[in-house]
Amino acid sequence: MPSLQQHLGNDTNQKRILSLDGGGIRGAITIGYLEVMEKILSERHKNVIEPDKFRLSDYFDLIGGTSTGSIIAACLAIGMRVSDIKEKYFKLGGMIFEDKNKIWDLLHIRKALRARFDEKNLKKHLSEAFSDGKGGDILLGGAEIKTGLCVFAKRADTNSTWTLNNHPAGRFFNDTKLGENGKIPLKDVVRASTAAPTYFIPEIIDVGNKQNAAFVDGGVSTANNPALYLLMVATLKGFPFKWQAGEENIFLVSLGTGTSSFNTTIGDITDNWMLSWASSVPDMLMQDASWLNQVLLQWMSRSDTKKQIDLQIGKMENDMLGNQPVLTYNRYNVDMTIENLKRLGFEEKKDYQSLSHIVEMSNGDNVETLYKIGAADAASDVKAEHFRPSFDLKSI
Numbered sequence: 001m002p003s004l005q006q007h008l009g010n011d012t013n014q015k016r017i018l019s020l021d022g023g024g025i026r027g028a029i030t031i032g033y034l035e036v037m038e039k040i041l042s043e044r045h046k047n048v049i050e051p052d053k054f055r056l057s058d059y060f061d062l063i064g065g066t067s068t069g070s071i072i073a074a075c076l077a078i079g080m081r082v083s084d085i086k087e088k089y090f091k092l093g094g095m096i097f098e099d100k101n102k103i104w105d106l107l108h109i110r111k112a113l114r115a116r117f118d119e120k121n122l123k124k125h126l127s128e129a130f131s132d133g134k135g136g137d138i139l140l141g142g143a144e145i146k147t148g149l150c151v152f153a154k155r156a157d158t159n160s161t162w163t164l165n166n167h168p169a170g171r172f173f174n175d176t177k178l179g180e181n182g183k184i185p186l187k188d189v190v191r192a193s194t195a196a197p198t199y200f201i202p203e204i205i206d207v208g209n210k211q212n213a214a215f216v217d218g219g220v221s222t223a224n225n226p227a228l229y230l231l232m233v234a235t236l237k238g239f240p241f242k243w244q245a246g247e248e249n250i251f252l253v254s255l256g257t258g259t260s261s262f263n264t265t266i267g268d269i270t271d272n273w274m275l276s277w278a279s280s281v282p283d284m285l286m287q288d289a290s291w292l293n294q295v296l297l298q299w300m301s302r303s304d305t306k307k308q309i310d311l312q313i314g315k316m317e318n319d320m321l322g323n324q325p326v327l328t329y330n331r332y333n334v335d336m337t338i339e340n341l342k343r344l345g346f347e348e349k350k351d352y353q354s355l356s357h358i359v360e361m362s363n364g365d366n367v368e369t370l371y372k373i374g375a376a377d378a379a380s381d382v383k384a385e386h387f388r389p390s391f392d393l394k395s396i
Contacts, residue, residue, distance in 0.1 A: 001049055002393070007061040007147040008167055008241065014391050015243045016251045017234060018060040018076070019227040021290070021333075022067030022193075022219035023257025024361025025093050025370065030072055030255045032374020033332050034082045036382045037253070044384070048393050055079050055146070059393060060253075062148035062241070064165075064230045066218035068257070070151040070193035074186055075129060077149040077166075078138065086371065092125050093367040119201060122194065126187040140166050140189050141173065141182025148241070150233055152218035152226050153192040156202055161221040163233055164189050169240035172208075180208035193218045225290035227254040227297060231327060247302045247325040251391045254297075256333025258373070259287065260359045294331060296321075301329035304386045330386050334377040344376040 006012075020030055034056065042054035049058055057063065057079050065073030071092075075085045130138045138144045150165040164181055172179035184205060192203040192215035202214045223229045231252060234243045243250060291309070298306055298316050302325040306315040313319070334340065336359050338348055345351075352358040352369055360366065 001053075001055075001058045002061075002147075004143070004146060004148075010242050010244070013244060013246075013249050014251070015061045015234065015249060016059055016391055017230050017253070018056065018063045018073070019225070019230050019252060019254040020063070020065035020069030020073050021226070021254075021256045022065075022069050022217065022224040022286075024068055025364055025367055026257035026359070026361055027068030027072055028089060028093070028367045028370035029258050029334060029374035029377075030069065031082065031086050031089060032371050032376070033255045033378040033382060034072070034076075035086070035375060036378035038082045040382070040384045040387060044387065045393050048395060055081060057146040060147060062150060062230065062234055064150035064152070064226050064233070065193070066152040066223050066226045067194050069226070069255075070153075070190050070218065071126075071129075073151065074149060074190050077145050077147055078130070078186075079144075079146045088125070088129060090367055090371075092122075093364040119191075119195075123187070123191060126190055130186040130190070137185035137187055139182065140164060140184050140186055141168065142166075142186070145186070150226075150230060151189050151193050152221070152223040152229060153189070153195075153203075153215045154218055154220045155213050156216045157214045161218065161223055161229075162215070163229065163239075164192075165233065165239075167240040171238075171240070173240075175208070177209055183208070192216075219286060222289040222292075224286045225254070225256065225293045227252060227329075227331070228293045231297070245326045247328055248390055250327035251388065252297070252301075252327055252329045254293075254329070254331040254333075256290070256331070258334050258336040258359065258370075259290070260336040260355070297327075297329050297331070300326040302327075303329045303331070304383075305330045305332065305381070307331065307333075328388065328391075332378065332381055334373060336373075341373065344373060344380075346373060346376075 038056055041056070041059050042051040045054060056076050063073045063077050072085060132138050132144060145166050148166065150163055153162050153164060155162050167173065168182065170181065173182045174180055188203065188205050192205055195201065195203045195216045202216050204212050204214055207213045218224065233239045234241045234250065235245045294307060295309055299319055300321040306317060308315055338355055348354060357363065358366055358369065
């Protein structure tokens with residue numbers, strides 16, 4: 001299997017990137033996709049790595065995620081099998097998303113107004129998942145991380161989106177004046193990316209040079225779908241990777257947590273109160289940012305999974321930004337509509353309570369159904385031929 005140095009280096013042309021969206025408990029959908037991908041790729045590389053020893057961290061040179069995607073990305077990066085991640089994620093979901101305080105408990109009302117859920121369960125499970133096995137923590141710069149890892153978080157006190165990665169040549173990786181990100185425990189990096197406002201309180205991290213920073217969920221930015229950011233991290237000269245762009249050089253696989261359509265009457269819009277807008281605007285902005293990612297990446301790539309953007313520009317099959325593709329790009333994301341769920345074999349009232357119930361990002365009871373939805377969509381949409389032989393691992 002490739003070493004961390006081989007994954008991070010720029011001395012080979014073919015580089016593979018995995019991008020994982022945010023989306024709360026709907027990260028279970030992502031796990032459904034990952035299981036199918038792991039099966040395809042382990043079979044593909046059975047002459048290079050024994051199938052039972054194959055990990056997605058062997059194949060991908062950079063794995064990145066936001067919010068719930070950062071949890072899964074970090075687990076993959078330390079060499080976990082998807083089946084083990086699934087087991088942990090199922091346990092984690094129900095424990096994290098438990099309303100922590102009753103409104104009538106006046107002793108806790110101030111805390112309840114700060115955040116809906118108690119972060120203690122999340123912190124406990126992150127500490128267990130990212131322990132070094134010797135009583136300490138895996139660090140962002142730790143040798144336990146098998147491949148490139150990039151986590152996206154929003155630094156709230158400066159309103160800046162941070163790309164926390166494990167490349168040792170990074171400007172903020174090990175500099176006592178600029179920052180020592182490599183020394184930050186991985187559990188804290190992931191916790192910072194999952195600190196969704198109103199759901200959890202912000203995460204305060206010592207970022208070096210005697211400076212603390214307040215982080216909130218990376219989804220509170222244009223990086224909830226981090227695919228375009230990961231392409232930038234991999235290829236822009238300001239970042240340490242400096243990989244060569246090109247259709248045969250960069251292969252980016254992007255996994256979503258399901259997309260839902262907004263179908264609201266004009267009356268509902270005009271009658272909306274301020275609190276209704278406050279709850280719906282973040283989802284609207286995140287979905288718009290994700291679709292802009294999709295437009296730009298389809299515009300500059302060769303893709304086997306082009307999506308219908310809208311009735312105006314369609315799938316952009318005859319559009320290319322520049323003379324040649326910048327990368328090869330595939331995006332998998334299930335449409336969470338009643339019609340599509342029915343196509344996948346899921347009936348409303350029988351398999352899920354209602355559409356609004358199943359798309360809720362903080363309902364831990366949905367975790368198993370969401371996983372099954374992701375697995376069903378992956379079975380029909382994720383194909384072996386989407387993984388081009390030119391990007392296969394060579395003999396190690």
